[in-house]
Amino acid sequence: MGFRSFLSKPLAKYIFNSQQNWMYNAPAAQNQWRTKLVSTAASTAFGRDHFFKDVASYEDFKQAVPIRDYEDLKGYIQQIIDGQENILWPGKPIYFAKTSGTTSGTKYIPISKDSISNHINSARDALLNYIHETGKGAFLDNKLIFLSGSPVLDTKGSVPTGRLSGISNHHVPAYLRTNQLPSYQTNCIEEWEEKLERIIDETISKPMSLISGIPPWVQMYFDRIIARTGKPIKDVFPEFQLFVYGGVNFEPYRAKLYESIGKKIDSIEMYPASEGFIAYQDSQYAEGLLLLADTGIFYEFIPTEEFFNEKPTRLSLEEVEVGKNYALIINNNAGLWGYSIGDTVKFVSKDPYRLLVTGRIKHFISAFGEHVIGEEVEKALKYAMERQPETEVVEFTVAPMVTPSEGLPYHEWLIEFATPPNDIERFSLDIDHRLAELNVYYDDLVSGSILRPLKITTLAKNAFIDYMRSQGKLGGQNKVPRLANDRKIADSLSIS
Structure with missing residues (x-):
């Protein structure tokens, strides 16, 4: 000693x-x-x-x-x-x-x-x-x-x-x-x-x-x-x-x-x-x-x-x-x-x-009155990862898609996986199911056909690192917001 x-x-x-x-x-x-x-x-x-x-x-x-x-x-x-x-x-x-x-x-x-x-x-x-x-x-x-x-x-x-x-x-x-x-x-x-x-x-x-x-x-x-x-x-x-x-x-x-x-x-x-x-x-x-x-x-x-x-x-x-x-x-x-x-x-x-x-x-999604908060999306993601334990997530963020080119609006989950789930469709449904259990307003909007179930967009390796670098916020104490009520981050990530 x-x-x-x-x-x-x-x-x-x-x-x-x-x-x-x-x-x-x-x-x-x-x-x-x-x-x-x-x-x-x-x-x-x-x-x-x-x-x-x-x-x-x-x-x-x-x-x-x-x-x-x-x-x-x-x-x-x-x-x-x-x-x-x-x-x-x-x-x-x-x-x-x-x-x-x-x-x-x-x-x-x-x-x-x-x-x-x-x-x-x-x-x-x-x-x-x-x-x-x-x-x-x-x-x-x-x-x-x-x-x-x-x-x-x-x-x-x-x-x-x-x-x-x-x-x-x-x-x-x-x-x-x-x-x-x-x-x-x-x-x-x-x-x-x-x-x-x-x-x-x-x-x-x-x-x-x-x-x-x-x-x-x-x-x-x-x-x-x-x-x-x-x-x-x-x-x-x-x-x-x-x-x-x-x-x-x-x-x-x-x-x-x-x-x-x-x-x-x-x-x-x-x-x-x-x-x-x-x-x-x-x-x-x-x-x-x-x-x-x-x-x-x-x-x-x-x-x-x-x-x-x-x-x-x-x-x-x-x-x-x-x-x-x-x-x-x-x-x-x-x-x-x-x-x-x-x-x-x-x-x-x-x-x-x-x-x-x-x-x-100030980090929440309420584009349709759902007021989804950070705790809820993190719990929903954890639930899906427990059901497919091979999954490893590097980083993620969530944004509303208010005016899609077709179909109902939805929440877009932009996820960079280190190891993706074996069944991405099941993974998406598990997140959506758990989020609906955690947030009654989200549940009402999906079940009432105002929103469709969430959509996962899989990002390329280092997508978030590249985004943070482009913002001059790579490293240190900087963090990617989990949620946004607009698409500034989501659109930047999609373009990259």
Whole structure:
């Protein structure tokens, strides 16, 4: 046992015990954070504009703080960029996390000296929970790879600015830096395919034990290694023990990733966002991700069916119900207030509060009133893949075909298969059948002959890689939207 794994055991126990203090009493922790956040920001420009000094209860808070997106907050962000202090949070941000918006162009999300620990310590604590539960800490003694964005930071105003994964790279604990890969120089390469080849050069002969990244880009890393060596990943990296991922649902990628590895290994799912580290998988045996209720974020939840209402219902943590979909709203110690991050979640447990990420509030298909969401298409695909287990999916997206050249409208599923199903017609019918079970509106439209059953379009190898490359979004933390209400992505993929 190396010194890192040896020292991790008592630290893991300490973190686990500390976690027990709030995880079974999360609503109380949330109320304390709401009070603390409002009190701390009362003298900021935002706090004065929204009369924080008069906010005493959650009802007061809802009256004072409207739900907003980045466009609504942009004026305050611009004041920070212009050099002003005490705007959204006391002082100035220590970073801006740079991220792309669908309507706002580039977004600059503030990270403060108070909120940085949420981003950094939460990732650490997820690993320590794993060590505490399983006793497996040996991966810390070998090489660890984090497939992430460049750590090179620009400035916006006078604030250091970069991708969240690049910012986080500057805060990797010193005791892990000596076994972290890739090198800083390689990590700074902006062009993904060039960077990937250099990463392989640096890692292929090393004892890799932990690999972390978004599943489709990890799969690309594996594919390139297998092409070079002709060996499964387990033979290239016999010490490989733990896969850490986030950003997308793992299920569509699971079969192909495990086939590439050549054996089943443990995995940890994390839920980081530029706006805050929200949840992580704290157990290998319990369903869902533990909501981080005591790390500087006060959460609110809006039933998804009400999100676009003029006055939607806003719920605190103690008011949520298991099994319902909610749009996630955060208020944090970097100065985001009533902020919709665009994700939808569903709780699977309230003791403790564990959730699943079910999709994006703006990523759905409702061209005919069906409102099909990400969770439903992923469950339907999983069902079909279980019935034809030889099937391996590389990537997929779904779009409406409103005006086909002939026949009724339909949903088009554009799928790149690593291994196609033996019976593609049966596969399509299985997806359609399961989707109808999951979404009564879709069922009514198909059974009422307003829509015909879905159609699968099989895409050529690397279709999604080529599409993401054409958009300048290959690699890093970029993801292909599962659903769209238009055909911009679908038509681009069909042409390619």
